Amino acid sequence: MVKSQFVSDENLAFQFKSTGDSQAFSKLVDRHKDYILKQCKGYVKNEEAAQDLCQEVLIKLYLKMTSFQHQAKFSTWLFSIIHNTSIDYLRKSKRNVENVLIEKLKDKLVDMVEDEDEIPADLSIQILEDLLQQLTPEDRMLLVMKYREEHQIKDIQHTLGLSESAIKMRLKRARERINKLHRKYRGGNEVQQ
Numbered sequence: 001m002v003k004s005q006f007v008s009d010e011n012l013a014f015q016f017k018s019t020g021d022s023q024a025f026s027k028l029v030d031r032h033k034d035y036i037l038k039q040c041k042g043y044v045k046n047e048e049a050a051q052d053l054c055q056e057v058l059i060k061l062y063l064k065m066t067s068f069q070h071q072a073k074f075s076t077w078l079f080s081i082i083h084n085t086s087i088d089y090l091r092k093s094k095r096n097v098e099n100v101l102i103e104k105l106k107d108k109l110v111d112m113v114e115d116e117d118e119i120p121a122d123l124s125i126q127i128l129e130d131l132l133q134q135l136t137p138e139d140r141m142l143l144v145m146k147y148r149e150e151h152q153i154k155d156i157q158h159t160l161g162l163s164e165s166a167i168k169m170r171l172k173r174a175r176e177r178i179n180k181l182h183r184k185y186r187g188g189n190e191v192q193q
Contacts, residue, residue: 009074017065025065028074029058035075036082043086043100049093057085072158076151080159083141101140102128108147112178119182127181134177139170146171 007015009031015024036057040050060081068077090097106124110116119127132140138160145151145159157164 010070013065013068013074014070017068025062028061032075032078033058036078039079039082040086042104043090044095049089053086053089056089057082060085069158072155073151076145076149076155076159079145079149079151080141083144087137087141098129098132101132101144104144104148109178111147112143112175113182114175114179116182123182123185126185127178130181131174131177135174139174142167142170143174 007027009028012024012028015021016028033054037050037054040053040057041047044050044053061078064081068074086100087097090100102125105128106121109124109128110119113119135143142156142160145156146153151159153164153167156162157167160167162170
């Protein structure tokens with residue numbers, strides 16, 4: 001009996017990129033289609049729209065495979081495609097992007113606030129609404145990738161094309177803003193922007 005050898009996502013991506021091997025791409029799709037659909041549902045909250053969005057992500061994945069640099073994990077790179085495609089879809093359909101991002105981050109807010117074990121849901125929403133108004137779209141994605149999806153900084157760095165120090169600085173600034181907002185809403189000092 002011959003054991004089948006597991007081929008990593010990164011190796012399948014390289015195989016497809018270098019030889020055009022459609023079976024390699026099909027294996028990637030088979031491995032990740034449920035994840036892609038789940039992520040799309042998390043953004044659009046509608047089964048039919050999520051199916052359509054999933055197809056759009058798969059098309060973009062196929063078209064962008066040549067740009068995968070193999071420096072980050074394939075899953076981190078894939079998430080950036082899912083996130084950007086979903087945000088574009090929400091904007092085109094006139095849905096509130098901030099509400100979706102708030103929903104994705106509110107359970108992870110406590111990880112970003114100093115000396116806090118629990119934050120009431122209404123306070124989480126208030127803090128995140130204010131925070132998202134202050135951040136660029138790239139920094140918003142950075143927070144989702146780091147805190148919600150728990151990707152490694154090294155993988156985020158290669159996926160976004162930023163230096164490690166730039167990623168760490170942006171995360172630090174976002175946490176500082178979150179903590180200022182938290183103090184403000186807990187009755188502390190006014191937030192200075």
